[in-house]
Amino acid sequence: SQKIEQNSEALNIQEGKTATLTCNYTNYSPAYLQWYRQDPGRGPVFLLLIRENEKEKRKERLKVTFDTTLKQSLFHITASQPADSATYLCAPGGSTLGRLYFGRGTQLTVWP
Amino acid sequence: EAGVVQSPRYKIIEKKQPVAFWCNPISGHNTLYWYLQNLGQGPELLIRYENEEAVDDSQLPKDRFSAERLKGVDSTLKIQPAELGDSAVYLCASSPGLAGGFRDTQYFGPGTRLTVL
Numbered sequence: 471s472q473k474i475e476q477n478s479e480a481l482n483i484q485e486g487k488t489a490t491l492t493c494n495y496t497n498y499s500p501a502y503l504q505w506y507r508q509d510p511g512r513g514p515v516f517l518l519l520i521r522e523n524e525k526e527k528r529k530e531r532l533k534v535t536f537d538t539t540l541k542q543s544l545f546h547i548t549a550s551q552p553a554d555s556a557t558y559l560c561a562p563g564g565s566t567l568g569r570l571y572f573g574r575g576t577q578l579t580v581w582p
Numbered sequence: 583e584a585g586v587v588q589s590p591r592y593k594i595i596e597k598k599q600p601v602a603f604w605c606n607p608i609s610g611h612n613t614l615y616w617y618l619q620n621l622g623q624g625p626e627l628l629i630r631y632e633n634e635e636a637v638d639d640s641q642l643p644k645d646r647f648s649a650e651r652l653k654g655v656d657s658t659l660k661i662q663p664a665e666l667g668d669s670a671v672y673l674c675a676s677s678p679g680l681a682g683g684f685r686d687t688q689y690f691g692p693g694t695r696l697t698v699l
Contacts, residue, residue: 479622504687513586513673513690514625559624563686569638570686572624 473497474573476560482579483550491545491576493560498571501564503536503543508557508575517558518545550580584608586691588674594697600662603694605674607655612679614651615688616659619671625690631657632679661696669698 477492493503502521506514520527520536520543527534533546543562547554557577561570587606595601607614612633617625628647630638633654642649646665651657661668675688 474624502686511692513675513693514688516687516689519687561624569627569630570688572626574622574624 474560474562474571476558476573476576478576479574480577480579482581485551485580485582487550489547489550489554489578489580491558491560491578493543493545493562493573495541495562495571498541498562499538500562502562503534504561504563504570505532505534505543505545506559506561506572508559514559514572522564547578550578552580552582555579586674586676586689588672588691588694590694591692592695592697594699595664596699597666598663600660601664601696602661603659603672603674603696605657605659605691607657607674607676608689610678611676611689612654613677614657615675615677616649616657617673617675617690619673619693621670625673628659664696664698666698669696671695 473496475494483489504519505517507517508514518529518534520534522538531548535544557575559572559575561572563570589604614631616628619625627641629642629649631651634651649659671693673690673693675690677688
């Protein structure tokens with residue numbers, strides 16, 4: 471069965487630094503991978519999607535890479551701010567159209 | 583544009599009681615999902631609808647869970663009878679499907695937090 475691992479349950483960094491979150495998957499060949507942000511008491515919010523034929527995708531301070539050989543995606547937040555504090559979920563998808571498999575998430579805390 | 587609406591936001595019941603959750607997706611979204619999220623875990627798919635048809639319900643415990651999406655818009659998820667292990671957040675999401683946008687980008691509601699005593 472598919473297995474998705476996100477690097478750690480919690481990541482604490484100082485404001486202004488770059489946060490790097492890791493998502494590894496096994497027993498799976500997704501056609502794309504999505505990243506979502508989830509705040510306490512709220513549903514996940516879509517951030518970025520990267521397809522298997524794309525190496526890198528950027529959106530403002532966010533950058534995602536996708537290495538299908540390593541079966542890994544990296545999610546970067548540059549110039550991090552306290553408002554970036556949340557849980558970030560990776561979700562590979564596409565082998566069964568419409569179904570996403572979510573990792574357990576990494577809780578990011580950015581302190582001033 | 584209004585987001586995905588869910589009600590109730592919170593529900594506390596005793597075990598063996600029935601419970602129902604309601605979801606109104608974003609207007610025009612053909613695909614609707616119900617997820618279960620346990621504390622510290624990612625969402626797990628229970629069922630996916632394309633319009634009014636359930637196309638992926640392999641993870642739905644059909645002995646006690648049921649769902650419907652009449653007329654292909656609103657949806658209801660029911661548990662009867664509820665067990666202690668059903669305590670979790672139940673999330674509804676929708677995606678554009680044929681209406682536009684990359685069909686698998688999902689828009690989530692705020693969820694219903696269920697506590698079974």
